[in-house]
Amino acid sequence: MASKRPLRALISTATCPLRPAQRPQPSLVRTSACAFSTTTPSRSPEYESEASERPRWQQTPARMVAPFRTRPLPKGPVFRVNEDPRRLDDAYIRMLGPGGDKVLSDEVKWLAVTHKSFDHGRRGFNDRLAFLGRRIVSLQTSHALLNSPQVEAWPKDDAGRPLPDEFGRRPFLHAALGGLPGLTQEAEDRVLDKSRLAPIAERYGLDKVTRWKPKQADNLLGSGLEAVSSTSLYAIIGAVALERGGEVANKITQDKILAPLGFTFPE
Amino acid sequence: MKRIRISRCGSQLLAQPAPRRPLCPYAAGLQRNITPHSQRIQSRLQSTTATSDEFELEEGEQAQAGRSRRSRLETKHTPLEALPSPHPSAAERSSKLAALRSRLSLPQRFPLQTLARTLVHPSADPNPAFNNASLSALGSNLLGYYTTEHLLCNYPRLPMSVVFAAEYAYIGPKALATIASEWGIEAVAEPGGEVDPGLLQFKRLRPGDDVPAALRRQAPWKWNVTTTHKILTSDEFGTPTPFGSASLPKNEPVPLEDSAQSFVRALIGSLHLHLGRPLVKRFFRDHFLSRHLDLSTLFDFRTPTRDLSRLCAREGFEAPVARLISETGRLSRHPVFIVGVYSGKDKLGEGAGSSLDEARVRAAAAALKGWYLYKPVEVTVPSSTEGELDSSKWRPNMVDCGEVIV
Numbered sequence: 001m002a003s004k005r006p007l008r009a010l011i012s013t014a015t016c017p018l019r020p021a022q023r024p025q026p027s028l029v030r031t032s033a034c035a036f037s038t039t040t041p042s043r044s045p046e047y048e049s050e051a052s053e054r055p056r057w058q059q060t061p062a063r064m065v066a067p068f069r070t071r072p073l074p075k076g077p078v079f080r081v082n083e084d085p086r087r088l089d090d091a092y093i094r095m096l097g098p099g100g101d102k103v104l105s106d107e108v109k110w111l112a113v114t115h116k117s118f119d120h121g122r123r124g125f126n127d128r129l130a131f132l133g134r135r136i137v138s139l140q141t142s143h144a145l146l147n148s149p150q151v152e153a154w155p156k157d158d159a160g161r162p163l164p165d166e167f168g169r170r171p172f173l174h175a176a177l178g179g180l181p182g183l184t185q186e187a188e189d190r191v192l193d194k195s196r197l198a199p200i201a202e203r204y205g206l207d208k209v210t211r212w213k214p215k216q217a218d219n220l221l222g223s224g225l226e227a228v229s230s231t232s233l234y235a236i237i238g239a240v241a242l243e244r245g246g247e248v249a250n251k252i253t254q255d256k257i258l259a260p261l262g263f264t265f266p267e
Numbered sequence: 268m269k270r271i272r273i274s275r276c277g278s279q280l281l282a283q284p285a286p287r288r289p290l291c292p293y294a295a296g297l298q299r300n301i302t303p304h305s306q307r308i309q310s311r312l313q314s315t316t317a318t319s320d321e322f323e324l325e326e327g328e329q330a331q332a333g334r335s336r337r338s339r340l341e342t343k344h345t346p347l348e349a350l351p352s353p354h355p356s357a358a359e360r361s362s363k364l365a366a367l368r369s370r371l372s373l374p375q376r377f378p379l380q381t382l383a384r385t386l387v388h389p390s391a392d393p394n395p396a397f398n399n400a401s402l403s404a405l406g407s408n409l410l411g412y413y414t415t416e417h418l419l420c421n422y423p424r425l426p427m428s429v430v431f432a433a434e435y436a437y438i439g440p441k442a443l444a445t446i447a448s449e450w451g452i453e454a455v456a457e458p459g460g461e462v463d464p465g466l467l468q469f470k471r472l473r474p475g476d477d478v479p480a481a482l483r484r485q486a487p488w489k490w491n492v493t494t495t496h497k498i499l500t501s502d503e504f505g506t507p508t509p510f511g512s513a514s515l516p517k518n519e520p521v522p523l524e525d526s527a528q529s530f531v532r533a534l535i536g537s538l539h540l541h542l543g544r545p546l547v548k549r550f551f552r553d554h555f556l557s558r559h560l561d562l563s564t565l566f567d568f569r570t571p572t573r574d575l576s577r578l579c580a581r582e583g584f585e586a587p588v589a590r591l592i593s594e595t596g597r598l599s600r601h602p603v604f605i606v607g608v609y610s611g612k613d614k615l616g617e618g619a620g621s622s623l624d625e626a627r628v629r630a631a632a633a634a635l636k637g638w639y640l641y642k643p644v645e646v647t648v649p650s651s652t653e654g655e656l657d658s659s660k661w662r663p664n665m666v667d668c669g670e671v672i673v
Contacts, residue, residue: 061583063586174378177381
């Protein structure tokens with residue numbers, strides 16, 4: 001049989017059993033994510049049903065894990081990622097407001113904060129979500145720049161007509177085009193620079209719940225913490241767009257990303 | 268051959284051209300730039316020291332209205348040729364612009380002046396109030412958003428590199444240049460104020476010159492240009508942008524492709540500002556999504572057998588086994604082997620090849636394509652909820668965990 005597991009629904013029904021604390025799960029990234037066992041994984045029915053009940057985010061797929069580690073452990077301190085669903089929910093509530101942990105389905109909640117470096121990409125990663133999220137945030141930033149108060153608007157004379165330029169021509173002004181002087185590619189890149197997005201992600205606690213593997217556990221910034229946090233931020237927006245729609249995602253972008261960056265939006 | 272008397276020739280050329288029928292009052296403006304043949308001969312036969320005032324007085328009536336408008340436009344000190352791009356008020360009299368607007372089925376309330384502005388590249392006119400740079404920035408964001416949501420909702424399992432390639436195929440520079448030429452956009456030889464506003468205005472590269480450094484594909488300046496890194500830093504096609512600078516220095520010549528791309532993006536941006544979101548979505552569906560792209564040709568596997576084996580391990584399928592389904596001509600010069608890749612009793616993919624290995628690899632690639640090109644039947648894209656009061660039609664989209672990493 002190709003798969004003994006039930007067909008995955010389009011949204012995973014979030015009835016994943018929270019494993020109680022009596023089953024210890026070592027959350028070291030470097031060793032296998034499953035509990036250490038000397039027995040080779042067998043195809044016995046009990047094992048299959050156990051493995052199938054656990055959600056994808058919680059464990060590495062059993063057949064992708066070697067029975068023992070062959071490479072030596074790298075030097076340096078161990079980097080621990082968050083495995084607690086409650087801490088993840090707290091971060092979502094901090095970012096999306098009350099009820100923020102119910103916005104996304106369970107698997108997608110974890111997927112959005114999982115970087116490709118985590119567990120060698122075996123539990124999924126947030127690349128596609130971040131791609132869509134970045135497109136949404138870029139577009140909303142363009143709109144915000146268009147609607148922001150214009151410092152470089154074309155000077156007008158007392159009658160309201162635009163003054164001529166050095167060639168003596170007056171530009172065509174229209175109400176719809178009023179915000180264009182504020183919108184340039186450079187302005188957009190400056191607004192959405194990862195050094196400005198990373199503090200926002202940190203404010204919501206995303207840098208603590210993001211699952212990734214830094215190059216050096218004692219130098220997270222040098223290993224790219226800013227990039228990983230920004231990716232998680234984009235990915236959450238993308239996930240909300242796919243699961244809840246563009247309207248909700250745009251609102252969240254405006255309130256939770258662009259407002260902290262200094263843009264104001266009329267109600 | 269009948270001999271023509273010289274005196275009659277001369278008098279015909281020097282006489283005022285008599286209008287043959289009443290002239291359209293608007294034609295004077297349209298033919299502003301075209302002086303009739305007789306008048307050009309006339310001006311040649313005038314004395315070379317004639318001043319411009321005299322020239323104006325002796326002209327035929329049909330050009331007089333146009334000439335005075337032209338001199339009004341010229342203002343006191345700049346002739347039209349000195350302007351970097353056509354005057355905004357010339358847009359109303361351009362037949363090319365009016366024809367373009369109706370060819371694209373745009374409503375009459377869309378101003379021709381904005382349409383003229385979308386055709387002016389910053390290399391022709393650096394003044395941002397007269398060129399299409401800002402509109403192009405808005406339009407590229409819109410195009411990127413709509414294309415991305417279409418791809419990710421309709422093909423939720425597409426690998427990231429294929430997503431980049433598909434975006435490039437739909438809205439990349441070459442695609443937009445093709446679309447512009449399909450719309451009938453022609454480019455000027457040299458931008459200026461005297462050319463028709465309905466032409467694409469940009470500063471051309473001289474033949475044999477190199478593409479400017481900012482547009483050339485550069486070797487990566489950082490070592491870790493991974494796919495995930497590209498998502499954060501590069502544009503929607505995965506092209507690495509040069510470190511630090513995003514725009515060209517002013518007045519740098521550009522290839523035709525770049526100016527056409529900038530025009531199409533600026534057009535989308537201007538449609539969004541003037542006409543609103545629903546029309547832009549319909550325009551995008553009609554002009555961009557209607558173009559057929561065969562996604563299965565965008566894949567390039569290096570070791571599909573290994574990828575497939577890891578995919579089956581990740582998803583919990585039985586390990587894939589390649590089995591020979593049929594064969595012919597094994598000892599001949601052109602054997603054909605048909606191999607199927609099976610997971611348990613289910614066939615995941617089938618491939619034909621002239622060797623056993625080739626057939627097995629093709630079968631694995633077909634199996635992977637079957638996985639990655641999964642397409643849900645009914646899809647609601649995120650932008651369909653924007654501005655909608657009724658949210659009953661919304662169906663959450665499938666979110667896939669990502670391509671298999673080996």
